[in-house]
Amino acid sequence: MADLKAFSSGLKPRLSTDTKIVGSEETPARWDDVCAPAPSVIVYPRTEEDVAETVKYCREQGLKCLAESGGHSWSIKNSGDVKVLISLRELNTVTVAEDLQSVTLQGGTLIGELIAAAAAKKVDVTTGVCNGVGALGSLLHGGIGRYIGSHGLGIDNLLSVNLVDATGKLHKNVTESTHAELWWALCGAGTSLGIVTQATIKAHPQLNDGMSWAGVMFFVGDSKLEKLLKLVNETKLETNMGLQFLFVCPPPLNFQPSILVAPWYYGPEEEAKKTWKPLLDLEPDVIQMDMLPPEKLNDFQEPFCDKSGRKPGLGMGLETFDIDAYKEIWNLYVKFVTENPEAGRSVVLAEAYPKAKAMSRPREATLFANRDIRFECVCVPWYENASFDIKANAFSASVREIWLQKCGHPDGRKRVYPAFAGVNEPLEHLYGEPERLEKLRAIKAKWDPENHWSALGV
Structure with missing residues (x-):
């Protein structure tokens, strides 16, 4: 106290x-x-x-x-x-360089603030898909999101940081050249090594005047689940595409268990509709798609980003949407939210982005290990009362077990995107082989020998 x-x-x-x-x-x-x-x-x-x-x-x-x-x-x-x-919220200034090649943001900047500042100068930056999330918290754990097909992961666009270490010393202009080992660890577990108070990242020219075809499609019930899963499995995401796939109980549909699909295409509307025609041909019950500027792309995510309630989620990286597995998960989800109305905001989420650009950088270059995950997934029970924790944890554990058994890596490796990891996720699931963890622990011992940042997970 x-x-x-x-x-x-x-x-x-x-x-x-x-x-x-x-x-x-x-x-x-x-x-x-x-x-x-x-x-x-x-x-x-x-x-x-x-x-x-x-x-x-x-x-x-x-x-x-x-x-x-x-x-x-x-x-x-x-x-x-x-x-x-x-x-850090009062440290939220974002500055776009005069040459439009980089953006400098302070540690308290939110994703929505970063996107708005970049869009005002007609440049793109790699960042997440939830406006209220801290931009650097998302980036330092990998930086999955739109534009990674063109520009790679968030960490691949990081140029420099300012960092306060565990002793309170401020290190300015830390780069891959000045602090090679620290940089390697920052790119995947940055918030476990210090407080990043400022960062400079690459900026990129906008395409199509920044306009994308984006929004949501709802399919009520599971009558088209198998066709949707088949489509998702067979769709090859090109550079300017992305997809989110969720089980939800949305208020606009009277809280009925539904499948939400959020396709994205960075380009003209005619090209977008042609590209996503197989999805449109499935005739969603509700479709809310439009040509949107970058500062509007995350708007449909806002309900999921609400700061309220208990959400003890579990994540997993998947190689495939096994149809039988996802039918089983759907049945579990429907049973869970139907029998427990207090958990009606629970979701099962999968995100998919083209990974060729991210995989073009050697895995050894950063601590972030799982560049080739096809689907980053997370199961999030959402409720208010702590007395419901046991039941919620059992549900998310059941979903994850199905993922592991039927949708995971062929060699049995368990891989999790750090931002989707639960509180007790083993480090090898996040960062890989024992030798990588040994290197991480050595860097941690140098920069935080007393484990002052133990609350942060490493």
Whole structure:
């Protein structure tokens, strides 16, 4: 427990004027309540130096601290040890370089803010598909999302970072050239090695004036499930395509269990409809597709990004949508949400993007190991009452077991996208072979020998 008055009086003289320090009653909402920290103090730094001083002061006082931007990570271990939350939200400036070749963003920037700033200058950046998520939290764990077909993973577009280490030292302009080993580990587990207060990433020229064909299609019930699964399995995603496939109970359809398909095409509408004609020919019950600018592409994701409730999800990387397996998962999902109306917002999600560009970079170049996963999937039970945890965990575990048995890698490897990993996910599922983990632990020991960032999962 940190005494707010004593903590504030000791730290405030070391920070920028008007830096806000508040008590636990003003703890920011997180996406998932299951392992959310319950800090005694929340600090809102106004500069990178404020972040460094806050970490130093916490170390002097023997207090564990944790930084957050969007607050969407659910894989926070030892969350009860966190006494001080460092909210980076006031560090959210985004600057597009004059030559339009790069974008610099501060650590508290959200994906929606990054996209809006880039779009205003008519450039694209690789980033995630949920506007409220912290841009750097998503990027440093791989950076799956639109445009990776053209430009690769988020980490492949990272040029430099500023980082506060576990002692409170601010390291500016960290690059692959200046800190090769640290850079390797940052590209996959960045938030476990320090607080990244700023990053510079590549920018790319827009295509088609930035306009994409995007939106959602709903299929009520499972009458077309087999045809949809066959289509998804057979579709070869080209550079300018992407797809999301979900089991949901959407309010517009009276909360009936439904299949949501969200295709994406970066190009003219005529080309998009021709490309996705097999999907359109299945005649969705509801179709909401349009030509959209980049700042509108994530709008349909907003309900999934709501900060409320408990969401103890489990992820898995899949090689195929086995039809029998997904029929079984559908039946499990329908039974779960029908028998438990309090969990009606639960989802089973799969994302698919073209991976040739991402796979063109050697796997050994970064800690991020699973560049060739075909479908990044996650099962997310969503409810309010902690008494429902056991039932929810049993449901997600059942879904994951089906994925493992029938949809996984032929050699039995278990692979998980770090941003979709549950709190107790084994590191080898995220980062690969023992020698890679040994290298990661050696780098961790150098940069955080006391494991101050233990709450972050490494």
